[in-house]
Structures are given as C-alpha cells and as structure tokens.
Amino acid sequence: MGRKIPDLVLVLCIFSAAVAADYVRPQPRKTLDFPWERKPSSYPQQVHISLAGDRYMRISWVTDGKSSPSYVEYGTSPGRYDSTAQGESTSYSYLFYSSGKIHHTVIGPLEGNTVYFYRCGGEGPEFQLRTPRAEFPVAFAVAGDLGQTGWTKSTLDHVDQCKYDVYLLPGDLSYADYIQHRWDTFGELVQPLASARPWMVTQGNHEDESIPLIKDGFQSYNARWKMPYEESGSSSNLYYSFEVAGIHVIMLGSYTDYDEYSEQYNWLKADLSKVDRSKTPWLIVLTHVPWYNSNYAHQGEGDGMMQTMEPLLYAAGVDIVFAGHVHAYERSKRVNSGNPDPCGAVHITIGDGGNREGLAHSYKYPQPEWSVFREASFGHGELEVVNSSHAFWSWHRNDDDEPVRSDQLWITSLKSSGCLTQKQHSLRKILMAP
Structure with a gap:
C-alpha cells in the first residue's frame, strides 16, 4: 500500500492542477535571429x-x-x-x-x-x-511591450488580420537595451505593418538607454521614432497629442518630469484647454506605467504620476487610459482616486505584445473592486469608436484565432453621459491655476 498523501497537500495538488488546466504560462522567448543581408547604400x-x-x-x-x-x-x-x-x-x-x-x-x-x-x-x-478616416467609425489596434520574439511575431500577425486605422503602442518598443543593432532589427520586423498604417508610440523604460557618457538616454528612440510633438505644442518627443476624427489622443511620458511644476504638466494643461469636446467627444490617454495595477509586477510604480495627473485627467473627462509595462492584461471599471466612479476613466493595462522577459502572472488577492478582468496572456486590443457616444473594446489572446474576443466592453463616452457638465467648473479651476 502506498503512503497516504496529507489532506492539505492533496488539496493544493488539485488546486494547482485546476489552475494549470485554466492557463499555462508561456516560457520567455529569446530575441529573434535576423539574417544579415547587404543592400544598396540608398535602399530604404x-x-x-x-x-x-x-x-x-x-x-x-x-x-x-x-x-x-x-x-x-x-x-x-x-x-x-x-x-x-x-x-x-x-x-x-x-x-x-x-x-x-x-x-x-x-x-x-x-x-x-x-x-x-x-x-x-x-x-x-x-x-x-x-490614411485614417476623417469621421466615425475609427478603429485602433493597441498593444505595448512588443520586443522582437516569437510572441511578438504572433501579436503582429494577429494585428495584421484586424481592420484598424491607427496602431497605439504605450511604450517598450524594441527592447534593444543598449544593443543598438536591435533597433535596426526591430524596425525591419515591424516594417510590413508600420509602413502601411500610422504607428503612434510613447516611451517605456526599455527606451531609456542612459549611461554616464550619454546625456540623453532617449537619443536612439527620439532619432528613430519622431512623433508630432512640435505639431501639438510640446517641447519634447516624450509627450504629445494628436487627433483622429472626433478623438483626441494624449501620449504622456512616464520617464520625464511630470510634477505640477514640470514642462509636461504645464503642456498637458494647455493641451486640454484647447480640446473642444463638441468636436472631439472622445478623450484617450496613453502612458507606459499603469496607475491601476493589481499585479505584483511593478506594483505602485505609477503612484507618483497618478497623484499628480489623475485630478487633471478626471476634471477633463478622460474616457480611457491605456498603459503597458506590466506583461499582462487588465481592465478596470470607470475609476478615480482608487474607487469606482461613473465619471472616471476606464484603465486598461495591455503590456502583452511579446517582450523577452515572459508574462507577469502573479496577481494580488482579493481582486480589487475596481478590477474587472485580468489575465497573464500575450495578445492585443482593438478599439472601434463607432460614433460620438459609443465605442467597442475587445481584447484578443495570441493563443486564440484573431476573431475570438477574450474580453469585450461597450464604452459610453463621458461627453454623452452628462459627466462633463458636472466637471466644467473644476476643470476651469485647475487650468487657471498658476
């Protein structure tokens, strides 16, 4: 007769088997190998x-x-x-x-x-x-923390199958991490998609390649991925804004100064003051570090930026905030100051594009009240802004066929919900503050 397994151990084994049956964490993948090919010196x-x-x-x-x-x-x-x-x-x-x-x-x-x-x-x-459409409907593909691994290739294959006007990338592009030729291989990897639809990106921590002899740690990123910061009145390529049809999109910099005395904060106030919600009813923000995160990975890293900027975004009536950094997916309710709020923003962490470090699979329990859906899988998101009042969000795992929606939500704009009328006084007060 075999040795009897203690009851507690048996329970743990059953629980572990159930978890494993539900989801098996992919292993970290190495950076893809790219064959070197000589081309004419003027070849693009x-x-x-x-x-x-x-x-x-x-x-x-x-x-x-x-x-x-x-x-x-x-x-x-x-x-x-x-x-x-x-x-x-x-x-x-x-x-x-x-x-x-x-x-x-x-x-x-x-x-x-x-x-x-x-x-x-x-x-x-x-x-x-x-070119993007000049009027609704407008569609965005969204995924951060791409890198250049087998999982990256899978994500790009999925994105290539969806119908979108603009790709939004909330930081961590190439994972070059000081090895400069990886910027080149990343550019070649994404060219089939990035040459056909506009890619709008913001910086992540892996874009910061600071060393003592290099004053600008973002020189590689800034030189290669020039965004419309000058066109939006910004003094830095690390934060800017743009518009597509009736959508105003703000790209914030998690790795440049963001306190109330910073150039970024003052630019943000000025940018928000120019937004006419009667013409652009949707307001979307991207930043690399998430402000709402129930994963143990990078826990609390966005608290400082959130404390400074969330009151401003809340007063302005931001509809959705996308972030990366955490290698997993998570969607919140409308939330503000850590609590569900019908006039707050929906926060979506989507740092699941590929990377080479693997997934962040450890979550805090119990699940916070503001957190609706969370999962450590590679994938991408699609946001179709149907009209001035409604948008449809869906998230798609790489392990599934692209048409399969693993998470989905209809989002009603704050412009059409009456929340903006309540916020007009508080927004004016913040924007007029010195």
Missing part, C-alpha cells in the same frame, strides 16, 4: 509612418548611405507619383555604434480613408499606406 529600410498634424503623415526610414536623399514621392495610383515632399535627416552615435542616416519626411495634405502609394528617396520598393 525600417520604413514606418506616423501622423503629423491634420491631414499630414510623416514617413520615416533609414539608409546605410550618408548621402541618400530625404524626399518622398507619392500619389493615389501605383507607380504614378504626382507629389513630392522634401524632408530632413539625422543620425547618432552610441559608444561603438553609428546609426545609418535616419530620414523623416512629412507628406500632405492627404485625403481621409484613402490609399496612397509612395517611394522613399527615389530608391527601393513602392510602399502603400491608408
């Missing part, structure tokens, strides 16, 4: 696009040749370019690494929901992009 590489103000788009690419031109030819028919735009270029050195020539060219004005064909620097293949 790492092509990606971003919004650059109303009806304008920025085309960015890299060439090995330092004398390569920075112009873009474009038009609405394949191989026929009736417009040309001249841009700018930059480069940088980081210890023993020297970047290629990094080009940024703004094209436009462009028509909404229109396919344009373009060529960079008169060399290489023809690319095509579709």
Whole structure:
C-alpha cells in the first residue's frame, strides 16, 4: 500500500492542477535571429509612418548611405507619383555604434480613408499606406511591450488580420537595451505593418538607454521614432497629442518630469484647454506605467504620476487610459482616486505584445473592486469608436484565432453621459491655476 498523501497537500495538488488546466504560462522567448543581408547604400529600410498634424503623415526610414536623399514621392495610383515632399535627416552615435542616416519626411495634405502609394528617396520598393478616416467609425489596434520574439511575431500577425486605422503602442518598443543593432532589427520586423498604417508610440523604460557618457538616454528612440510633438505644442518627443476624427489622443511620458511644476504638466494643461469636446467627444490617454495595477509586477510604480495627473485627467473627462509595462492584461471599471466612479476613466493595462522577459502572472488577492478582468496572456486590443457616444473594446489572446474576443466592453463616452457638465467648473479651476 502506498503512503497516504496529507489532506492539505492533496488539496493544493488539485488546486494547482485546476489552475494549470485554466492557463499555462508561456516560457520567455529569446530575441529573434535576423539574417544579415547587404543592400544598396540608398535602399530604404525600417520604413514606418506616423501622423503629423491634420491631414499630414510623416514617413520615416533609414539608409546605410550618408548621402541618400530625404524626399518622398507619392500619389493615389501605383507607380504614378504626382507629389513630392522634401524632408530632413539625422543620425547618432552610441559608444561603438553609428546609426545609418535616419530620414523623416512629412507628406500632405492627404485625403481621409484613402490609399496612397509612395517611394522613399527615389530608391527601393513602392510602399502603400491608408490614411485614417476623417469621421466615425475609427478603429485602433493597441498593444505595448512588443520586443522582437516569437510572441511578438504572433501579436503582429494577429494585428495584421484586424481592420484598424491607427496602431497605439504605450511604450517598450524594441527592447534593444543598449544593443543598438536591435533597433535596426526591430524596425525591419515591424516594417510590413508600420509602413502601411500610422504607428503612434510613447516611451517605456526599455527606451531609456542612459549611461554616464550619454546625456540623453532617449537619443536612439527620439532619432528613430519622431512623433508630432512640435505639431501639438510640446517641447519634447516624450509627450504629445494628436487627433483622429472626433478623438483626441494624449501620449504622456512616464520617464520625464511630470510634477505640477514640470514642462509636461504645464503642456498637458494647455493641451486640454484647447480640446473642444463638441468636436472631439472622445478623450484617450496613453502612458507606459499603469496607475491601476493589481499585479505584483511593478506594483505602485505609477503612484507618483497618478497623484499628480489623475485630478487633471478626471476634471477633463478622460474616457480611457491605456498603459503597458506590466506583461499582462487588465481592465478596470470607470475609476478615480482608487474607487469606482461613473465619471472616471476606464484603465486598461495591455503590456502583452511579446517582450523577452515572459508574462507577469502573479496577481494580488482579493481582486480589487475596481478590477474587472485580468489575465497573464500575450495578445492585443482593438478599439472601434463607432460614433460620438459609443465605442467597442475587445481584447484578443495570441493563443486564440484573431476573431475570438477574450474580453469585450461597450464604452459610453463621458461627453454623452452628462459627466462633463458636472466637471466644467473644476476643470476651469485647475487650468487657471498658476
């Protein structure tokens, strides 16, 4: 007769088996290996696009040749370019690494929901992009903490299957982590998607490559991923805003000063004061570090920024706040000051794009009252803003087919709920404060 298993151990075994049956944590994956291929010095590489103000788009690419031109030819028919735009270029050195020539060219004005064909620097293949719609409905794909692993590739494959106008990335792009050629391989990995739809990104901790000899820890990120900060009145590429149809999107910087005396905070006040909610009924914010997080990973890291900025976002009537950093998915109720509030924002942590560090699977119990759904899986989200009052959010696991929705929610805008009328006085008071 075998030895009797103690009751407590038996219970724990049964519980562990049940948990394992429910979800098996994927193992961390190494960074993908990319074959090196010699190309002509003026051949455009790492092509990606971003919004650059109303009806304008920025085309960015890299060439090995330092004398390569920075112009873009474009038009609405394949191989026929009736417009040309001249841009700018930059480069940088980081210890023993020297970047290629990094080009940024703004094209436009462009028509909404229109396919344009373009060529960079008169060399290489023809690319095509579709501009976002100028009116509702508008769709966003969302996933942070991408990296360049097998899970990243799976996420990108899923995103490629969904119909979206703009991709939103709340920080941690390449996971280069000081190894500069990984910025290049990341650019090549995302080019098929990023050259066809605008990618709007903000910085994460893995973009900060500070060392004693390098004054600007974000020089690689800033040089390669130029966002419309100047167009939105910001003095830093680490925070900016843009609009798509009736949606105002604010990208905040978790790794630059954010206290009440900072340039970012003052810019945010000025930016919010310009938002006309009768024309842009939706207000969305992205930041890297989540303010509402019931995972043990990075617990409390967003508290300082939340304490400073949440009153301002609450008074302005922000509808949704997306964050990354935690390698898992979590969605909240409308919340403010740590408590459910029908006039607060829905907070969504979606740092589940791929990375190389694995998933953050340890959650705090009991689950907070404000937390609705949480799971440690790789995936992406889709936000379809249907009209001025309603948007549909869905989250999709990589382990499932893209059409499968693992979490979903209809969101009613605060503009249509009556909350903004109640907040007008408090917002004016905050915006007028010195």
